[in-house]
């Protein structure tokens with residue numbers, strides 16, 4: 001029997017890597033639903049290759065264009081829908097057994113929660129879900145007894161080294177340090193979006209690429225690890241490892257440190273999660289340690305990369321600080337990508353928003369969404385100040 005898959009965010013970097021892995025195992029999987037935002041041509045190509053039953057485009061005009069394109073290509077029987085409710089519907093579909101949650105940002109929260117509430121097995125790439133609503137999200141996962149497997153390479157590595165969690169002293173999340181690891185602070189003032197998105201080891205979507213360049217990505221991952229592995233911030237450390245060969249480590253009370261290694265290719269954690277507890281071929285080449293680069297390690301520089309410190313502080317502050325951090329960061333990163341905010345001011349917008357808003361821990365999803373919305377409004381106000389002078 002094949003397992004029915006829904007990929008939320010199929011046109012993205014994780015979505016495409018997932019389709020690559022799944023296509024290697026047609027005996028095990030069938031693509032039931034794919035979702036995207038507005039990239040019509042890319043989605044049309046995915047439809048021609050994978051023949052899903054349902055496609056959802058978040059943007060209505062994109063859905064309309066896709067319907068026309070699929071009609072012309074003789075693929076009229078693929079149903080095309082649009083809007084947030086349809087995204088959630090794709091995750092809940094009866095023919096779907098498992099959902100890859102790979103939408104970027106807060107937009108992924110509701111459809112991923114819909115998958116959890118429908119009792120689907122969830123592969124979680126969308127770390128923002130846990131950053132903005134970790135408590136509620138994990139509560140629903142427990143309530144619906146859902147299997148949640150981490151796709152983020154660090155968390156997947158920790159999961160592989162974690163066993164039953166007995167005797168764990170701390171986890172060590174590795175970080176490449178991003179494209180600006182060795183750059184002096186004064187050069188960071190004038191970097192462009194394309195420079196920030198040119199990651200040395202990974203090809204990823206633009207939002208996570210900027211997060212890697214500011215190291216907010218590692219901060220979001222610290223919060224993600226807190227929820228996934230139930231560890232306090234004091235037992236989650238970050239270690240710079242520029243080669244991205246060791247994807248993270250777990251240290252035990254007896255001094256043992258277990259690490260997971262592999263070439264930097266997201267198809268490894270994706271295949272690990274899809275096959276778990278078995279293993280399957282991912283298309284990733286063997287790791288050649290003898291001819292590869294030397295493995296280096298260094299402590300992170302919180303002065304040049306203040307976003308990492310802001311995320312640790314938000315986790316320690318509790319309440320809804322992480323929800324505010326995530327929302328402000330999304331606003332700031334988008335403004336940077338659009339050329340309205342200098343790179344170094346991303347941290348300033350996040351810090352000022354956190355300074356202004358200290359909401360209590362949300363009890364309900366509606367509270368999370370209201371705090372997210374308010375934080376975006378406050379961040380936009382700070383943005384106007386920090387971005388002044390730019391186009």
Ligand code: NAD
Pocket residue numbers: 008009010011012013014015035036037038039058087101102103104105107125126127128151152153202203204205206207208266
């Ligand atoms: P991406 O930008 O390449 O793709 C994002 C996907 O989300 C696209 O399919 C896009 O259509 C969809 N999307 C964007 N906005 C949407 C909206 N408002 N409504 C509905 N759909 C929307 O991003 P990515 O690099 O694939 O990352 C996806 C998620 O996985 C992010 O949360 C990221 O942090 C996480 N992640 C990515 C990587 C990686 O290597 N790319 C690694 C670890 C974790």
Ligand code: MG
Pocket residue numbers: 152153154221
């Ligand atoms: Mg990661």
